[in-house]
Amino acid sequence: MQTLAKRPRPVGTAAGANARPNHATHDPLTEVASRLKGVIKRHNGGLLAFCPSHDDRKGRSLAVSLGREGQVLMHCFAGCSIHEITAAIDLNPSDLFIRPNSKYEPQTRTYFNDWQIINALRHDALIVLIAARTMLTGKTLAESDVSALSSAVIRIHEAANFSRGASHE
Numbered sequence: 001m002q003t004l005a006k007r008p009r010p011v012g013t014a015a016g017a018n019a020r021p022n023h024a025t026h027d028p029l030t031e032v033a034s035r036l037k038g039v040i041k042r043h044n045g046g047l048l049a050f051c052p053s054h055d056d057r058k059g060r061s062l063a064v065s066l067g068r069e070g071q072v073l074m075h076c077f078a079g080c081s082i083h084e085i086t087a088a089i090d091l092n093p094s095d096l097f098i099r100p101n102s103k104y105e106p107q108t109r110t111y112f113n114d115w116q117i118i119n120a121l122r123h124d125a126l127i128v129l130i131a132a133r134t135m136l137t138g139k140t141l142a143e144s145d146v147s148a149l150s151s152a153v154i155r156i157h158e159a160a161n162f163s164r165g166a167s168h169e
């Protein structure tokens with residue numbers, strides 16, 4: 001079995017913003033981070049950055065994290081779609097996934113039954129509820145909570161992709 005050298009996970013150094021796209025790169029997170037501005041690393045391993053798709057000078061609205069298959073997940077709190085975000089950094093949504101010819105084989109994709117998916121989403125739903133309650137009391141969410149919330153929202157959005165009943169696209 002061929003093993004790919006494990007590179008340390010890239011941490012967004014905004015200084016590298018001029019890095020050229022390299023077709024040999026199989027790490028979507030490196031690729032995405034190199035194209036974003038104002039990247040900072042969260043303690044949970046995710047990233048925050050200025051959303052490239054809208055005027056985001058007020059704050060970093062874009063949460064970036066890794067999915068369970070190594071794909072890059074992005075969520076803009078201002079509501080930009082994944083298509084808008086990727087287009088703004090000159091990528092396609094498919095570029096967010098690890099390429100099949102590296103180490104991920106589509107045939108090995110795992111699907112889950114509905115019970116498993118709903119069970120996994122219970123935790124995410126709880127995070128959303130806690131965040132909503134916190135905001136209702138007038139408190140500001142801690143950065144770590146915002147990060148957890150964005151991850152939960154992203155997972156909920158992605159859940160259908162793991163269903164056996166999902167269409168092929």
Ligand SMILES: [Zn+2]
Pocket residue numbers: 051052053054061076077078079080
């Ligand atoms: Zn945006």
